[in-house]
Amino acid sequence: MTRVETTHAWRGHDQRLGRAAMTFLLFLPALIFLAVWFVWPLGQLILLSFQGEDGAFAAYQEILTSEVFRIVFFNTLKLAVLVTIICTILAYPAAWLLTRVKGFWFSIALYCILVPFWISILVRTFSWMLLLERSGPVNNFLITLGVTDQPLKLLFNDLGVYIGMVHVLLPYAVLPIYSSMLKIDQRLLLASDSLGASGRTTFFKIFLPLTLPGVTAGATFVFLLALGFYITPALLGGPHNLTAAMLIDSFVNERLVWPLAAAASVILLVIVLVVLAVTSRFVSLGSSVVVK
Amino acid sequence: MRRFKPSSQALTQIAGAVVLAFLVMPIFAVVPASFNQASFIKIPPEELSLQWYSAFIEDRGWMSSLFNSIRVALLTTAIALVIGTLAALGVERLPKRMRPFVIGAVLSPLIVPVIMISIALYYVTRSIGLYGTVTGLALSHALICVPFVLLNVSVSLQRLDPNLARAASGLGARPGYVFRTVTLPAIWPGVASGGAFAFVLSFDEVVISLFIAGYGAKTLPVKLWEQIRVEFTPVAAVGSTLILTFTVVLFILTRLSARKRNSAAEGSQ
Structure with missing residues (x-):
C-alpha cells in the first residue's frame, strides 16, 4: 500500500516539473545532433558565402551577373518545371x-x-544507361518495329535526362494524388451524375477540382527534388545538361571556390523555401507526407 | 451507375497500367546484365555465367566498398534509431498544438537540397577530422534517416492506448519498467520499420557519400558511381544487383512483418 501512497504524494507540482524535464531529456539527443550536425554546418556555409575576396556580397554578385551561371540556373528551373509537368500528367491515370x-x-x-x-x-539510373545505349534493348526494339533503321541517340542528351528524372520522381507525384482521390465523397459524383451532367462535366467540375490539393502537393515534391538533382542528370546528360547541383560540385571539387559554391547553394535554398512558403498557403504538405 | 464513359475509363486504366509498368520494369535491367558471359554488357545476355560475380569477389576494391557500406549502414541505423525513437516519445508527451513545430524541426534536413547538406558537411568534417571516416559518414546519413524513424515510431505510438501505460504505473510499475514491458513492445513494429528504412536509405545514399566518404569510407554506391562514369562493365552490374538485392530483401521483410502485425491486430479484436 505504501507504494500507491507515494505515487499519490508524487503527483501535482513536482510531477509536472519532472514530466517537463523528462520530455526535454527525450529531445536532448535530437537537439544536440541537429545543432552540431545540421545547424552548425549550414551556418558555416552561409557565413562562407559572404567571405568572397572582394567584399561580402561578391560571390552573390558574381553568380547573379555571370552569363554562364544564369544559363545554368535557368536550365535547372526549366528542367524542374518540365519534369514536374510530365510527372503530374503521368501520375494522374496511375493514381486513378x-x-x-x-x-x-x-x-x-x-x-x-x-x-x-x-x-x-x-x-x-544505371539501368536506364544500359537500356538506352546505342546497342541497348530500347534501340533494338525500335529497329525491329521499323520506327528507325539506325540506332537513335537516347543517352547523354536532354531526352536521357528527362526519361531518367521522370522515372525517379514519378512515385512522389502518384501518392499524394492517390490519397486526394481516396478522400473524394463518392456521393458528389453520384449527385452530379443524377442531375444530368455528362461524364466530362463531372470530371472537370467535380472530380479534378477535388484532387487539386493532391496534385499541388505532388507537383511541389517533384519540383523541389528536381531542383537539387545531381546523380541522374550527371550520368544521363551531355556536357550542356549542367544543373545547379553539378555547378556547385564543380565549384567545390574542380575550381576550389568555396564562397561561390556556398552562395550558389544558398540561392538554391532560398528558391526552395519560397516555393514551400507559397504552396503551403494552399495545401497542407505535412498531411501528404504522412501518407508515405 | 454511369458517371464516366466506360470507354474513357478503360483508356485511363490502360494508361495507368502503362505508367506503372514504366515505373517498375526498367529497374531490373541490371540483373540480367550481371549474369552476362561476354566482357561487354548485353541485354538480354546470350549466355549466362557467374564469372562476373567471382570477379567482384576477387576484387579488393569492390569487396571493401561493400563492407564499408554495411558498416556505415549499421552504424547509421543505430544512431538514427536512438535519436528518432527518443524524439518520437518526446513528441507524444507534448501538447498537440506544439507537435507540428517540433516535427517540422526534425524533418527540416529533408527540405534543404542534398547538395547543400553535402558540401556543408564536407567543409565541416574536414575541419574536425571526420572526413573519410565511417563515423563521419554514418552521422551524415543519420541526418536524413532520423526523420523517417520519427515518423514510423510516431505512427505506432498513436495506435498505442495511453491508458495501458497509466494502468501499469497506477499498479506501481516504475517508468523504466513501464517502458520496457508496455511501450517498447507496442511500438516495436514502428521501430523495426524505421530501422529498415534507415538501413536502406544509408545503403543506397550517393550524393552525401561522394563528398564525405573519401578513400577511407568509400561505399559501394560511390565505387559504382566512379566505375560507371568511366565505362559500363559487367562487374558494375554485379554491384548494382547486390544493392538491389539488399533493398528488395529488406522491403519484403518489412512487408511481411507489417502483414503479421495487421493480422495479429485483427485477431485481438
Whole structure:
C-alpha cells in the first residue's frame, strides 16, 4: 500500500516539473545532433558565402551577373518545371487506377509505386544507361518495329535526362494524388451524375477540382527534388545538361571556390523555401507526407 | 451507375497500367546484365555465367566498398534509431498544438537540397577530422534517416492506448519498467520499420557519400558511381544487383512483418 501512497504524494507540482524535464531529456539527443550536425554546418556555409575576396556580397554578385551561371540556373528551373509537368500528367491515370483495382491487383499496383521508392537512384539510373545505349534493348526494339533503321541517340542528351528524372520522381507525384482521390465523397459524383451532367462535366467540375490539393502537393515534391538533382542528370546528360547541383560540385571539387559554391547553394535554398512558403498557403504538405 | 464513359475509363486504366509498368520494369535491367558471359554488357545476355560475380569477389576494391557500406549502414541505423525513437516519445508527451513545430524541426534536413547538406558537411568534417571516416559518414546519413524513424515510431505510438501505460504505473510499475514491458513492445513494429528504412536509405545514399566518404569510407554506391562514369562493365552490374538485392530483401521483410502485425491486430479484436 505504501507504494500507491507515494505515487499519490508524487503527483501535482513536482510531477509536472519532472514530466517537463523528462520530455526535454527525450529531445536532448535530437537537439544536440541537429545543432552540431545540421545547424552548425549550414551556418558555416552561409557565413562562407559572404567571405568572397572582394567584399561580402561578391560571390552573390558574381553568380547573379555571370552569363554562364544564369544559363545554368535557368536550365535547372526549366528542367524542374518540365519534369514536374510530365510527372503530374503521368501520375494522374496511375493514381486513378489505384483507386479502381481491388485485392491482388491493388497490391501489385501499390508495390509498383512503393518498390521504386526503396531502390537506389544510382541503380535505377544505371539501368536506364544500359537500356538506352546505342546497342541497348530500347534501340533494338525500335529497329525491329521499323520506327528507325539506325540506332537513335537516347543517352547523354536532354531526352536521357528527362526519361531518367521522370522515372525517379514519378512515385512522389502518384501518392499524394492517390490519397486526394481516396478522400473524394463518392456521393458528389453520384449527385452530379443524377442531375444530368455528362461524364466530362463531372470530371472537370467535380472530380479534378477535388484532387487539386493532391496534385499541388505532388507537383511541389517533384519540383523541389528536381531542383537539387545531381546523380541522374550527371550520368544521363551531355556536357550542356549542367544543373545547379553539378555547378556547385564543380565549384567545390574542380575550381576550389568555396564562397561561390556556398552562395550558389544558398540561392538554391532560398528558391526552395519560397516555393514551400507559397504552396503551403494552399495545401497542407505535412498531411501528404504522412501518407508515405 | 454511369458517371464516366466506360470507354474513357478503360483508356485511363490502360494508361495507368502503362505508367506503372514504366515505373517498375526498367529497374531490373541490371540483373540480367550481371549474369552476362561476354566482357561487354548485353541485354538480354546470350549466355549466362557467374564469372562476373567471382570477379567482384576477387576484387579488393569492390569487396571493401561493400563492407564499408554495411558498416556505415549499421552504424547509421543505430544512431538514427536512438535519436528518432527518443524524439518520437518526446513528441507524444507534448501538447498537440506544439507537435507540428517540433516535427517540422526534425524533418527540416529533408527540405534543404542534398547538395547543400553535402558540401556543408564536407567543409565541416574536414575541419574536425571526420572526413573519410565511417563515423563521419554514418552521422551524415543519420541526418536524413532520423526523420523517417520519427515518423514510423510516431505512427505506432498513436495506435498505442495511453491508458495501458497509466494502468501499469497506477499498479506501481516504475517508468523504466513501464517502458520496457508496455511501450517498447507496442511500438516495436514502428521501430523495426524505421530501422529498415534507415538501413536502406544509408545503403543506397550517393550524393552525401561522394563528398564525405573519401578513400577511407568509400561505399559501394560511390565505387559504382566512379566505375560507371568511366565505362559500363559487367562487374558494375554485379554491384548494382547486390544493392538491389539488399533493398528488395529488406522491403519484403518489412512487408511481411507489417502483414503479421495487421493480422495479429485483427485477431485481438
